[in-house]
Amino acid sequence: MNRRILAALGAAALALSMAACSGEGAGSGTDTAAQAPSELKIGVSMPTQTSERWIADGNSVKEKLEAKGYKVDLQYANDDIPTQSQQVDQMITQGANVLIIAAIDGTALSSQLQAAADKKIPVISYDRLIRDSKNVDFYVSFDNYKVGVAQATALLVGLGVLNKDGSPGTAKGPFNIELFAGSLDDNNAHFFFDGAMDTLKPQIDNGTLVVKSKQTAIEQAATLRWQQETAQKRMEDLLTSSYNDGAKVAGVLSPYDGLSRGIITALQNAGYSGKMPVVTGQDAEIASVKLINDGVQSSTIFKDTRLLADQAVKAAEAFLKKQTPEANDTKTYDNGVKVVPSYLLPVETVYKDDIQKSLIDSGYWTADEVKAGQAK
Numbered sequence: 001m002n003r004r005i006l007a008a009l010g011a012a013a014l015a016l017s018m019a020a021c022s023g024e025g026a027g028s029g030t031d032t033a034a035q036a037p038s039e040l041k042i043g044v045s046m047p048t049q050t051s052e053r054w055i056a057d058g059n060s061v062k063e064k065l066e067a068k069g070y071k072v073d074l075q076y077a078n079d080d081i082p083t084q085s086q087q088v089d090q091m092i093t094q095g096a097n098v099l100i101i102a103a104i105d106g107t108a109l110s111s112q113l114q115a116a117a118d119k120k121i122p123v124i125s126y127d128r129l130i131r132d133s134k135n136v137d138f139y140v141s142f143d144n145y146k147v148g149v150a151q152a153t154a155l156l157v158g159l160g161v162l163n164k165d166g167s168p169g170t171a172k173g174p175f176n177i178e179l180f181a182g183s184l185d186d187n188n189a190h191f192f193f194d195g196a197m198d199t200l201k202p203q204i205d206n207g208t209l210v211v212k213s214k215q216t217a218i219e220q221a222a223t224l225r226w227q228q229e230t231a232q233k234r235m236e237d238l239l240t241s242s243y244n245d246g247a248k249v250a251g252v253l254s255p256y257d258g259l260s261r262g263i264i265t266a267l268q269n270a271g272y273s274g275k276m277p278v279v280t281g282q283d284a285e286i287a288s289v290k291l292i293n294d295g296v297q298s299s300t301i302f303k304d305t306r307l308l309a310d311q312a313v314k315a316a317e318a319f320l321k322k323q324t325p326e327a328n329d330t331k332t333y334d335n336g337v338k339v340v341p342s343y344l345l346p347v348e349t350v351y352k353d354d355i356q357k358s359l360i361d362s363g364y365w366t367a368d369e370v371k372a373g374q375a376k
């Protein structure tokens, strides 16, 4: 070996040992309970910035952690799985002490999670359960089955089959409806659809509701990556294939506001106007809250992302202090390998009449934002 190579090797070894001394890659193998928040870093991995809900989630978690003095590395993965894997890898090598992850594909992060486990970095699954890995330490979310029940109930209320208080309404149908589901690689999509179908099935069986396309399986109703355009295209196809005989759509089960907007666009392009079919939603995204206020979309499910961020921060802090975060559900969320202890938050259905109280009075959106359909 000549001298130049030896010198280069020596420099590389020195750089490596310096990196080790500076704590790079130290993770939570170090005693984080003895460290000040300013010495600790939390990696926050969010799926996408195309939906304002995830922007709000990311901002809330970051602000709340920073207010407690922690360092935060917040990354968005542009709904691209390799990007998210790479971002999480980087958080680990750059010395994150806890990871908070909302996965794009709940099964795609196994090797990153193993790397985190090897460094004793606790992993909190944020809103979407990470599946098929033992290296998930905690789950914060909403009661996702109840979200599905609430969406189906809102569809029935919108159609007049039920009253808001749950008592039978006067409308008897038959009503033509269509069903949409979320992305199959997101564990939540299954909970939403199961909750909704358990609620709608009796009404389908007794003929009050008719799924005219006959597409009642989640695989048929699914929308890859929760994309608005994909939902719009499917609704257009449904209108062409199943409603070319003059029949009208009375309602659409939609599990997420972004999809609802795509569905509404397809309906409007096909000539629906005035009293629109009943379209449900989720997330109280501002563009959809405006549509609800304007009487175009029927309802949404409000999940207060500020409260979810609070729970994520509490769980992260507990792990850093070497404590066990408080769970309120230790049975429901089996990720295929283990039941992940969870903290689940309640959800609220929002119709036009509820916007003031649930969304404006609570400070989630301002009256101006609702009017404009845009976040300030």
Ligand code: GAL
Pocket (backbone or CB within 6 Å): 051, 053, 127, 128, 182, 186, 188, 189, 226, 256, 282, 283, 303
């Ligand atoms: C789900 C989440 C929903 C919605 C959807 C699309 O995982 O629970 O609230 O945001 O993703 O982003």
